[in-house]
Amino acid sequence: MSDIPPKSLGSVQSVEMGNFRGIPTCACPACGSNLIQITATFCPHTYELEMYLLDNAQCAECDALLTAPTPIDHPAAS
Ligand SMILES: [Zn+2]
Secondary structure (H helix, E strand, O other): OOOOOOOHHHHHHHHHHHHEEEEOOOOOOOOOOOOEEOEEEEEEEEEOEEOOOHHEEEEOOOOOEEOOOOHOHHHHHH
């Protein structure tokens, strides 16, 4: 028998690490780190970064949930 209540998984995640998804950012709002984990695909011919998932980003330092930025999200781009 497991002692872990099934409903606690989602709430534990949001308490222990920040959730800043929805706001594109290049630096973690929680710890200030600019090292961000993303899920990406690479071009098989050039090995260049081809695309990355915006809503699957996470701070590499504190594991806060982030939304990855794109160039058009930059304030100077508008
Ligand atoms: Zn962080």
